[in-house]
Amino acid sequence: QVQLVESGGGLVQAGGSLRLSCAASGIIFSIWTMGWYRQAPGKQRELVARITGGGNTVYADSVKGRFTISRDNAKNTVYLQMNSLKPEDTAVYYCNRWSSIIPWGQGTQVTVSS
Numbered sequence: 738q739v740q741l742v743e744s745g746g747g748l749v750q751a752g753g754s755l756r757l758s759c760a761a762s763g764i765i766f767s768i769w770t771m772g773w774y775r776q777a778p779g780k781q782r783e784l785v786a787r788i789t790g791g792g793n794t795v796y797a798d799s800v801k802g803r804f805t806i807s808r809d810n811a812k813n814t815v816y817l818q819m820n821s822l823k824p825e826d827t828a829v830y831y832c833n834r835w836s837s838i839i840p841w842g843q844g845t846q847v848t849v850s851s
Contacts, residue, residue, distance in 0.1 A: 738762065738763045739762070739763035739764055739839050739840060740761070740762045740763055740840075740842070741759055741760070741761055741831075741832055741833060741839070741840075741841065741842035742759065742760045742762075742842055742843075743757060743758070743759045743830060743831060743832055743842050743843065743844055743845040744757070744758050744759075744760075744845055745757040745758050745845055746829075746830060746845030746846045746847045746848075747846075747847070747848070748848045748850065749822055749847075749848070749849055749850070750849070750850050751822060751823055751824055751849055751850065751851050752821060752822065753822050753849070754818070754819060754820045754821075754822065755819045755822065755847060756816060756817070756818050756819070757773070757816065757817040757819065757830055757832075757845060757847075758814055758815075758816055759771075759773070759814060759815045759816075759817075759831075759832030759842070760812070760813060760814050761813045761814070761815070761832070762813065764834075764839065766810060766813040767790050767810040768790050769790060769834045769835075769837075770787055770788065770789045770790065770834065770835040770836065771787065771788055771808060771815045771832060771833070771834060771835065772784050772785070772786065772787040772788075772832065772833060772834070772835040773785045773786050773787075773804075773806060773815070773817045773830060773831070773832050774830070774831045774832070774833060775826075775828035775829065775830045775831070775847075776828055776829050776831070776844075777825075777827060777828040777829075780828075782831070783797065784797060784835070785797050785799075785800055785804065785817070785830070786800065786804055786806040786817065787806065787835045788806045788807065788808050788815065790808075790810065792807075792808070794806050799825075800819075800826075803819065803820050803821045803822075804817060804818065804819050804820070805817070805818040805820075806818075815832055817830065817832075819847070822847075822849045823849060824849045824850065824851045825849075826847060826849050827847060827848050827849050828847060829844040829845065829846050829847075830844060830845050830846075830847055831844040831845075
């Protein structure tokens with residue numbers, strides 16, 4: 738069964754940090770480029786960062802230099818380290834394959850207070 742389970746969100750003050758995790762099951766994890774996405778209230782879901790199976794990364798301009806995506810193929814898990822958080826980072830964060838999207842998980846809420 739294909740499943741994505743995100744965790745690690747929470748409430749943090751501006752300038753703080755959080756580390757998100759996403760555990761995948763039911764897919765051959767290591768061959769897929771994985772992405773972290775976010776959706777703020779009233780906005781479309783956007784790609785924040787992606788990472789290939791070999792570890793090459795790409796970031797949205799809005800998070801470059803503050804967020805770091807990584808993965809552990811042995812654990813079928815992708816991570817998002819978020820530093821220097823800003824109120825505009827407030828959103829529900831999801832992981833998924835970068836292409837060939839599979840059913841979305843429940844996401845994890847990140848709220849950054851000013």
